Amino acid sequence: xxxxxHVSEGYAILAPRRLDLFGVRILPVQVSKGFFFxxxxxxxxxxxxxxxxxxxxxxxxxxxxxxxxxxGSENFYSMFEAELADVIPVVKTSIAGTRIIGRLCxxxxxxxxxxxxxxxxxxxxxxxxLPDQVVVQRIDERLSALGNCIACNDHVALTHPDLxxxxxxLIADVLGVEVFRQTIAGNILVGSYGAISNRGGLxxxxxxxxxxxxxSTLLQVPLVAGTVNRGSEVIAAGMTVNDWTxxxxxxxxxxxxxxxxxxxxxxxxxxxxxxDEMRKSLIDSYV
Amino acid sequence: MSDLSxxxxxxxxxxxxxxxxxxxxxxxxxxxxxxxxxxxxxxxxITEGLTRHAAVxxxxxxxxxxxxxxxxxxxxxxxxxxxxxxxxxxxRLPLRxxxxxxxxxxxxxxxxxxxxxxxxxxxxxxxxxxxxQLHIVELTVHDRLCDxxxxxxxxxxxxxxxxxxxxxxxxxxxxxxxxQLILRHSAAARALRIAETDHGLDFFFGSRSHALKxxxxxxxxTPVRSRSDKQLVxxxxxxxxxxxxxxxxxxISPVCREDLICLPPKLANALGNLGPLVLCTKxxxxxxxxxxxxxxxxxxxxxxxxxxxxxxxxxxxxxxxYIVLDVEVESAEVSVGGFxxxxxxxxxxxxxxxxxxxxxxxIKTHLGHLLNPGDYALxxxxxxxxxxxxxxxxxxxxxLPEALLVRKSYHEKRAKNRGKARSWKLKSLNMDVDTTxxxxxxxxxxxxxxxxxxxxxxxxxxxxxxxxxxxxxxxxPSEMASTADGEDVPSIxxxxxxxxxxxxxxxxxxxxxxxxx
Numbered sequence: 001x002x003x004x005x006h007v008s009e010g011y012a013i014l015a016p017r018r019l020d021l022f023g024v025r026i027l028p029v030q031v032s033k034g035f036f037f038x039x040x041x042x043x044x045x046x047x048x049x050x051x052x053x054x055x056x057x058x059x060x061x062x063x064x065x066x067x068x069x070x071x072g073s074e075n076f077y078s079m080f081e082a083e084l085a086d087v088i089p090v091v092k093t094s095i096a097g098t099r100i101i102g103r104l105c106x107x108x109x110x111x112x113x114x115x116x117x118x119x120x121x122x123x124x125x126x127x128x129x130l131p132d133q134v135v136v137q138r139i140d141e142r143l144s145a146l147g148n149c150i151a152c153n154d155h156v157a158l159t160h161p162d163l164x165x166x167x168x169x170l171i172a173d174v175l176g177v178e179v180f181r182q183t184i185a186g187n188i189l190v191g192s193y194g195a196i197s198n199r200g201g202l203x204x205x206x207x208x209x210x211x212x213x214x215x216s217t218l219l220q221v222p223l224v225a226g227t228v229n230r231g232s233e234v235i236a237a238g239m240t241v242n243d244w245t246x247x248x249x250x251x252x253x254x255x256x257x258x259x260x261x262x263x264x265x266x267x268x269x270x271x272x273x274x275x276d277e278m279r280k281s282l283i284d285s286y287v
Numbered sequence: 288m289s290d291l292s293x294x295x296x297x298x299x300x301x302x303x304x305x306x307x308x309x310x311x312x313x314x315x316x317x318x319x320x321x322x323x324x325x326x327x328x329x330x331x332x333i334t335e336g337l338t339r340h341a342a343v344x345x346x347x348x349x350x351x352x353x354x355x356x357x358x359x360x361x362x363x364x365x366x367x368x369x370x371x372x373x374x375x376x377x378x379r380l381p382l383r384x385x386x387x388x389x390x391x392x393x394x395x396x397x398x399x400x401x402x403x404x405x406x407x408x409x410x411x412x413x414x415x416x417x418x419x420q421l422h423i424v425e426l427t428v429h430d431r432l433c434d435x436x437x438x439x440x441x442x443x444x445x446x447x448x449x450x451x452x453x454x455x456x457x458x459x460x461x462x463x464x465x466x467q468l469i470l471r472h473s474a475a476a477r478a479l480r481i482a483e484t485d486h487g488l489d490f491f492f493g494s495r496s497h498a499l500k501x502x503x504x505x506x507x508x509t510p511v512r513s514r515s516d517k518q519l520v521x522x523x524x525x526x527x528x529x530x531x532x533x534x535x536x537x538x539i540s541p542v543c544r545e546d547l548i549c550l551p552p553k554l555a556n557a558l559g560n561l562g563p564l565v566l567c568t569k570x571x572x573x574x575x576x577x578x579x580x581x582x583x584x585x586x587x588x589x590x591x592x593x594x595x596x597x598x599x600x601x602x603x604x605x606x607x608x609y610i611v612l613d614v615e616v617e618s619a620e621v622s623v624g625g626f627x628x629x630x631x632x633x634x635x636x637x638x639x640x641x642x643x644x645x646x647x648x649x650i651k652t653h654l655g656h657l658l659n660p661g662d663y664a665l666x667x668x669x670x671x672x673x674x675x676x677x678x679x680x681x682x683x684x685x686x687l688p689e690a691l692l693v694r695k696s697y698h699e700k701r702a703k704n705r706g707k708a709r710s711w712k713l714k715s716l717n718m719d720v721d722t723t724x725x726x727x728x729x730x731x732x733x734x735x736x737x738x739x740x741x742x743x744x745x746x747x748x749x750x751x752x753x754x755x756x757x758x759x760x761x762x763x764p765s766e767m768a769s770t771a772d773g774e775d776v777p778s779i780x781x782x783x784x785x786x787x788x789x790x791x792x793x794x795x796x797x798x799x800x801x802x803x804x
Contacts, residue, residue, distance in 0.1 A: 205317035208301035231309045231321035231414060255312035 043267065044239075044246040044260050047079045053229045053249025054237045056195070060102045060147070061240040061247065063154065063198070064109035065130050066090045069099035083245055091129040095122055102240060103147035106191065108154045111135035111174035115144035137174045141167045148191040151236065153198045156219045158182045158190045180218050185211065185225075195236040198243050200263040202226050202235050224263040228256055320416035327418060333385060333410035334422040338378050341426045343402065348436035359433045366392045374404060374426055385410040388419065402426040439493075446479050446491035447520075447532055448498035452505065453487035454539035458604060459733065461539060461570075462488060463740045465509070466716050467754040474504040481718040488718065495533045502535050507572055508753075510589035513537040540592050542567050542574055545606075545693050546599035547667050549678040550576075554595050558585045563682050566693065567599070568626065569749075575624060579653040579691060584624050600676050606665040608696055609635040611658045612647065620656050625749070631655025635690060637668065648689040657695045666692035697746075709741065711784050712759040758784045 049058040050071050058069040059080065066084055068077050070092050080090045095104045096117035106113045111134055114123065118138050127136045141164060143149050149160035150171065157177040159168065168179050184193045185204040193204040194215075201223045203215065216223045228238035229249040239248040241264055248260065261267045305314040308323035310330075315323045322330070344353035351361040352373060363370040371390060380387060385408040393403040406422045438445065454461050465488075469475050475490055477497040482489040492498040502513055517531040542548065546567045555563050562578040565585075569575040574587040613634040620629040633652045640646045648670065658664060670689040679685060744750055 205306040205321055207304065209304045210299060210301060212304060225304050225306050225317070227306060227309050227321040233321065253309045255307050256309050258312070259307055 044248055044252075044257050044264075045079065045083065046250045046252055046257070047076065047247050048250045049076045053232075053251045054234075055102075055247050055249050056235075056237045056240045057100050057102045059240050059247065060105055060107065061242045061245075062108050063242050064088060064134055065107075065112075067101055067105070067126075068092050069101050070094055071099070080247070083247075089129060089131065091126065093122060093126060093129075101147075103145050103192070103237070106146040106150035106152060106157075106171075106175075107134070108152050108175050108177065109134070110154065110176040111137060113146050113150070113171065113174060114138045115146055116140045117144055135174050137170065139167055139170050146191070147236070148189045151191045151194045151196055152177055153196045153201075153219070153221070155198065156180065156196075158184075158194065158196075158215070158219070160188055160190060162188065182215065182218070184215070192234050192236050195239055195241055196221065196223075197241050197264055199265040200224070202228070202239075202260060202263055204233050204235065206233070222263060224259060226256065226259045226263075228252055228260070230256075318416055320412060320414045327412060327416065328420075331412040331418060333412060333418050333420050334408060337380060337385065337408070337422055337424075339422075339424055341374075341377050341424065343374065343377060343426050343428050344431050345428045346433035346436055347430050348432060348440070351433055353431070353433070359435075365397060366394070370402075371404070374402060374424075377426070378404075378424060380406075380408075393423070400428040400430075402428060444480065446493060447530075448492040448495045448535070449533070450490040450492070450498050450501055450505075450535045450537060451487065452490065452537050452539065454541060455486055456541045456543065456602065458543075458602070459736055460603075460740055460743075461509070461543060463737060464750070464754075465505075467713060468508055469504075470714055470716060471753060471755045472504065474501055475716065477501075481716055483718045483720045495531075498533060498535055502537060505537055505539075506589070509570065510540045510542075510572055510574055510587075510592050511537050512589065512593045540570075540574065540589070540596070542570065542592070542597070542599055543602065544568065544570055545603045547601040547691060547693075548576065548597060549600045549674075549676055549682070551595055551597055551678050552681050554597065555682075558587075559583075561585055563678070563685055564600075564687070564691070566691070568624070577623065577628075577653070580630075580651050580688075582621055582623055582628050582630060582653060597678065598676075600674055600679075601667045601669075601672060603693075605667060605672070606693060607668040607690075608638040609664050609666050609690065609692060610638050610641050611635050611660055611662045611664055613660055614655060614658050616655045617651075627656055628653040629655030631658070633658060633692065635664070635666070635692065637690075638663070650688055650690050650692070652692040654692055654695065658692075663696040664692045665694055665696045666690050694746075708759060709745075710759055711756045713741075713754070713756065756784050 047055055049055060049069065050073070052058075058071070058076065060067040061080075065088050066080055068080050068090060071077070077090070077092055084090055093101060095101045095114060096119065098104070104115050104117075112126065112130065114126070114136065116138060123136065123138055130136060139146075141149075143160060143163060149163060151158045152171075152175055155177055157171055157175060157179050159171065159179055159181055161181045161183060163181070168181075171177065172179050182190055184190050185207040187193045187204060195202050196219060198221065200221050201215075201219060203212070203223055203225050205225050205227050207215075207225045212223050212225060226235075227233060228235050230251040230253055232238050232249075232251075238252070239246060239260065241247075241260070244266065246260055246264055246266060248257065252260075303316050306317045306321065307313065308315050308326055309321050310326035311323060313323050320327055345351070346353070346359065349359075349361065350363075351359040352363055352370075354360055354373070354376075360373065363373060371392065375387070375390060387406060388409050389405075389407040391405050393405050395401045395403055402425070404424045404426070406424060407419060408422050409417055409419045412418045432440065452462075452465075475481060478490045478492055478501070480491040482491070490498070490501060492501065505511055506513070513535055515533060515535045517533045519529060520532055521530040522528065544567055548565050548567060550558070550561060550563050550565060552563070555561050558576075561576065561583060562580055564580075565576040565578050567574060568577045568584070572589060574592055575584060576587065577584045611633055615632040616629060617632060618630040620627055622628075631652055631654070632649060633655075634647055634649050636647045652658070652666075654664065668690055669687045679687070744754070744756075
């Protein structure tokens with residue numbers, strides 16, 4: 001239950017009493033899970049890193065932490081901070097001296113895998129900044145852009161078909177996931193063309209229906225073929241997502257945003273939707 | 288993917304799914320831009336930057352189009368392929384960026400001075416998607432006279448090259464024959480004007496090359512010598528443009544067929560001691576000479592002739608009629624240069640003398656195969672002729688024969704047919720005849736000469752070779768033709784006549800006959 005939504009200390013748990021919220025009277029009602037939580041507005045956000053819409057290249061978002069590249073201005077970092085600071089640590093870092101951290105590392109709430117080009121200082125910095133339950137591991141892999149080769153959530157990972165056996169085992173160990181070698185729409189860079197979370201996934205638009213079915217069966221989450229950043233096919237480079245929030249490039253159109261929100265199930269957490277649902281069951285006559 | 292299946296591997300069937308258009312959200316199969324066609328069209332206009340209007344310059348006189356800076360292209364029919372290609376060239380499409388898939392004309396009224404084209408262009412839009420779009424272009428036609436038309440309009444008689452054809456003889460037989468040759472080969476098709484002068488014809492052309500072509504043609508059919516001159520009309524010193532009037536003076540050799548010639552001694556020796564008295568048998572671009580006593584023939588090129596030009600001793604106007612009294616064949620029939628001759632001794636008397644006195648001549652003749660006693664023949668009367676020729680004096684010890692027969696005469700028989708129409712006719716060039724001077728006598732002389740020319744044509748099949756003869760509509764074969772005594776008057780067989788396709792307005796009612804033929 002608690003996995004689905006996090007409650008921050010700033011908001012009180014409201015007793016099921018009448019409450020004037022947004023001008024609507026709310027009567028005490030059993031919400032499905034027995035709790036009634038008011039959430040902050042969590043939905044997909046459009047941001048830019050130094051005028052580039054490829055947000056997934058410069059950040060890595062998981063359920064336990066968030067890594068952000070060091071940019072000239074602090075806007076990028078402050079957007080993430082504004083959304084996530086109270087919930088999960090937001091860490092500014094570089095990997096191998098570069099800013100393309102989203103594509104170089106792969107991780108979930110259990111662990112983080114770094115390429116062999118990561119410097120010792122960066123490794124130490126990450127070990128210090130991230131929570132203790134996250135295992136930070138540097139691996140020796142010929143394909144060093146791990147973010148492009150591995151697409152994972154907390155239970156399943158899809159990897160590049162040419163990944164080493166040892167790496168595969170390490171992934172299974174460190175991230176605690178089940179590993180499948182797969183392609184997405186014929187592309188071997190599964191980490192670039194597919195973005196998955198525990199609740200859904202978005203893949204390359206040219207993925208056929210049979211492939212979608214197969215991947216969906218493997219990942220056990222609903223999948224949708226779509227685009228991000230106004231028709232760009234490189235999904236994971238254009239957006240970054242976790243279980244309750246997503247960040248997309250500023251070129252993302254409203255249609256794409258609605259697709260992302262629906263497949264990753266981000267919309268259900270919004271308060272107005274709760275109110276609307278309840279309104280149908282509550283109000284039988286306008287006063 | 289296809290090479291995977293070709294190699295024998297199992298490739299499962301792939302159904303293409305649908306994605307949402309990133310702009311409008313409508314479900315569509317994925318494409319490189321990932322936008323539906325409508326959104327792509329509304330955002331991307333691949334015909335941006337292509338010309339929509341252009342101008343084309345057209346000459347209304349000769350219906351040609353200007354290709355700048357200076358070429359005028361002829362023969363572009365409306366709505367034709369060539370005109371389409373010309374219009375596309377004028378548009379100057381950026382063919383590096385767009386690709387032209389299809390082009391066609393949209394019909395416009397001919398007097399609207401507009402040409403409309405419908406083009407289909409393909410270009411790459413964002414992310415590699417190829418879009419195809421319709422593009423309409425309108426070309427405005429501006430009227431402007433091209434240089435040639437404006438020049439000819441300013442001065443319609445303007446000629447820039449003239450050919451002056453001259454032959455210094457007293458008859459016009461050569462020019463009648465040349466006229467027919469020119470008509471047959473359409474050599475004077477480009478002539479602006481043809482004028483007739485005494486002793487020759489003038490041809491006026493619009494450009495020097497046309498005149499040169501005509502001079503080349505004449506050089507190929509007659510022995511001529513020519514020279515050319517030019518006169519400066521105007522000049523533009525800044526652009527080094529000079530405007531000339533060119534004149535070609537072409538002189539035809541005065542030697543004609545059936546002329547009696549006394550060769551200068553040098554030439555006679557050069558030709559192998561050809562008897563100084565020779566007959567000219569044929570004049571094409573070389574002169575064929577025949578020695579009637581030895582039946583030897585020689586050919587003189589135009590250059591050879593003009594090196595030592597000689598004149599005729601007696602021409603065919605001085606032919607006198609003889610009656611043949613007796614023929615004794617001397618040698619067998621020989622064929623010389625395509626003609627058949629037979630040496631014979633003949634006893635002849637002039638028709639003027641016959642019955643009046645006893646003057647008879649015994650002569651050698653080359654017409655032994657044709658003559659029988661009682662025939663009429665035409666020949667040169669050297670007995671009575673008073674020749675002033677200096678060549679004869681140069682030949683020491685030359686004995687002139689008393690008469691020299693040239694050809695057989697059909698005079699009596701022709702008397703029957705006099706005044707009757709022939710079954711064939713000839714066309715003529717339209718020339719400006721000089722009507723001012725000389726008057727009636729000349730005209731009569733001309734008519735007789737023409738009549739003789741026609742008779743010549745009838746008698747000599749080799750002359751007809753290069754001439755087109757046309758069937759005469761008005762001719763009815765005479766009922767009295769059956770009463771032929773002995774020899775028939777030579778006439779032209781029907782197979783040689785061409786049916787005259789006459790599309791002129793005067794003979795409209797005869798067109799139907801023409802068509803049937």
